[in-house]
Amino acid sequence: MDKRQAMGSGPSGPRAAAETPGMGNVGVDVGYRGERLGLPREGPGSLASTGRRLAAIFVDWALCGLIAYGLLADGQTRAANSWTLPVFVVMSVLLVGTLGRTPGKRLLGLRVVHVSGGRLSFPRAVVRTVLLALAIPALVWDRDTRGLHDKLADAVQVRA
Template sequence: MDKREALGSWISGPRAAAEQMGADFGYRGKRLGLPQEGSGSIAPVGRRIAALFIDWALCLLIAYGLLAHGSAQAASNWTFVLFGVLSLLTVGTVGCTPGKRLLGLRVVREDGGRLGIGAVVLRTVLLLLVVPATIWDRDSRGLHDKAARAVQVRI
């Protein structure tokens, strides 16, 4: 391997280098037995982030309008609490938050069933800690989803 190939593999990343050497990673969700596209496939990262912002904005509006009495700091604190409650209640009952529902996403168990209350609580706590949600595997699942054995899919 000459210097350009070595530099190219470094710039492209380890996945590209492994694929050049013959590794087959498949599509996102293949290891979980999910379809490549359409209903039941892994939710796109952009939609998941957009749903998160929609849910956060909804909680911020509620906190600022009803609970904070004009205080920005109180609104911020209440938003955090409301986001946790929203996630617990909606994912635990219908499998999706309002933002996820608007964007056609749902949170399910790896086998396609509904998450149990313990898994929903674990997932929500780890989501509120932020860091676990920012570390992803090759199926684009955050550690909060992996710990709860959950996956976000298209509906």
């Protein structure tokens, strides 16, 4: 056995190593992203891709930066930078807690829902947004690429 295969690296990667019989795991099938949550593999209701989620948060952050610059900071860049995060938190709490999506998510065809498939409650939207604003929980992912902020709020971002 090649040392790279034993470590789960190299051309085969960790997933292939986990699924390879004889590696001490007898053909483990890890399934597709979102399968453990009961989500479809693709199409509406499937787990949102990482690229779309990042693009949506970029759009939302830019929009909040514009709001902070134009309405709250009187055109001063330094003051606008200090207002962008509070505007982002307020926007996210209000819109995810009521509509299940922000402007960036709507533009990219995403929705935030409870893992059961229902609407995310307002208190869960608050927890999710506060953790997202801290940044670190959003950078800790599971194998379904759900951030810690989504896991703790029992939320999932799906394609609309």
